[in-house]
Amino acid sequence: MSQKITTEMHYKEKPFSILVTGATGFIGSRLIFDLTANGYSVNGMSRRKIPSTGNIKYVQADVFEPSELEDALSGVEIAFYLLHSMEGNKEEWKEFANREKTQAQNFLNAATKSGVKRIIYLGGLVNDSISLSPHMKSRKDVGEILASGTIPVTELRASLIIGAQGGSYAMLRYLVERLPVMVCPSWVKSLAQPIAVDDVILYLRGCLEKPETTGRIFEIGGPEKVTYEQLMRIYAKYLGKKLLVLQIPFLTTRLSSYWVDLITPVKASLARPLIDSLVHDTVVTDDSITKIIPGSLKSVVESIDIATKEIRENPPKMPLKEERTGFKINQKLLMASLIAMALVGTTFYWLDDRAELSEPIWIFAGIIWYVAIITAIFFVKNKTRLGYLIGGILSWITLAFWLFDDFYLLFNTSLIITQPNEVITIRNIVWVALSAVAVFASHNTFHKIIDYQFKGKPI
Secondary structure: OOHHHHHHHHHHHOOOOEEEOOOOOHHHHHHHHHHHHOOOOEEEEEOOOOOOEOOEEEEEOOOOOHHHHHHHHOOOOEEEEOOOOOOOOHHHHHOHHHHHHHHHHHHHHHHHHHOOOEEEEEEEOOOOOOOOOHHHHHHHHHHHHHHOOOOOEEEEEEOOEEOOOOHHHHHHHHHHHHOOEEEEOHHHHOEEOOEEHHHHHHHHHHHHHOHHHOOOEEEEOOOOOEEHHHHHHHHHHHHOOOOEEEEOOOOOHHHHHHHHHHHOOOOHHHHHHHHHOOOOOEOOOOOOHHHHOOOOOOOHHHHHHHHHHHHHHOOOOOOHHHHOOOHHHHHHHHHHHHHHHHHHHOHHHHOOOOHHHHOHHHHHHHHHHHHHHHHHHHHHHOOOHHHHHHHHHHHHHHHHHHHHHOOHHHHOOOOOOOOOOHHHHHHHHHHHHHHHHHHHHHHHHHOOHHHHHHOOOOO
16 A cells, blocks of 8 residues: 555544644635545634534634644644734734744644644745845744744745635736736736646645655745736736736835735735735745646646636625625715716816916816826726725815805805806805715725625625
8 A cells, every 4th residue: 555545544534633724714715625525524723613514623713822722733633834914904014924923833832732743834935045025034934933843844835826715816816907007016027936726735735645745845836937917918818908017116015015905905914915925036946846746737827717717606705784885886976976077077168257267277287187087987997996095085175176166155255266156156066066975985985895895796
């Protein structure tokens, strides 16, 4: 009997001797599904309570509570470490590296006390010869902490992972789908080896079944080396879209993360480490794992096709509470009010006879106003927070202008230009109402769009 079969039988005959952390996460949930589909009975660790089902026993534990970790690891022989601390508010993000180190040390201590025999860790592909970003350094540090004890650790260092629920794929998808012109920093020229999430799962299970992977570090990536710009173009071609990419060298990773936050549902706190991981080349220099765990790796196009079909066919469910937020109503209301504002604005040029409006400064202001309103409409139509932000700011400015233009009604004096006649005054009142509606709608949509989109609701 081969060593592989012996190992598989051992863990299948000893149910629940395998623990998968991050059980509800992007990788963890898929790994649990794959292991159970291949005959394993596993423990899934999560911070929240989840009912156990069949050959999946969920255990609740907080990685910052050592006693809870020890209980979760009781009886476990193999532990998959899939924990990250990338998201949170601005202050929490600054401390993510310290949190990840604490998590790793707590986990190692608890695993040692509980008699765990192996740890399998999924980290990021790093280049040891260069100065690493905080995110990538943290991924490497976690691996070193886990390996610092007496428990053998298998570490997989992955390049960019493409999967339906992954942050990298979400960032790619929303950027390409929404923007025909992409303004990008220099990091889009960095090379990566995108790997399908299914292939990552294949490697993770392979490490469980192949004892020769014990105590080693492996680099994993897909069969193709591409820059992020090429990746965006590949996805655009897949969608049948044309994409124009303009490179701006001075756009930092922080500014890039804010841009991603405004254009996509990916929060800046998650976009920042994702972008950090793209600053330098992440290509495989040692493919020894392909000889131990052979398989036909999926191409970039195949990975994108699988992820896109999966997200379309099985979008996450939207809680009923979110259904009643009136998001779509506010979205349509903002679009309608912006268009109506633009139409009413044309009356300055055929109805309003005040001479000052023909002066260059007012003509220039009008041009800027129309460019802003068209930009807002474009980004709102493409469902980005940037559109709601521009629409909201523009609406407030317009509201203030029209109120000032009718200032004479209360104080018998004009603040901006010559006092308007009665027809223009009525026009201004209508404009004030439209602006107020736009302000209300932009405020309601701006703060809800990320949660709404991440829960998979088409908008």
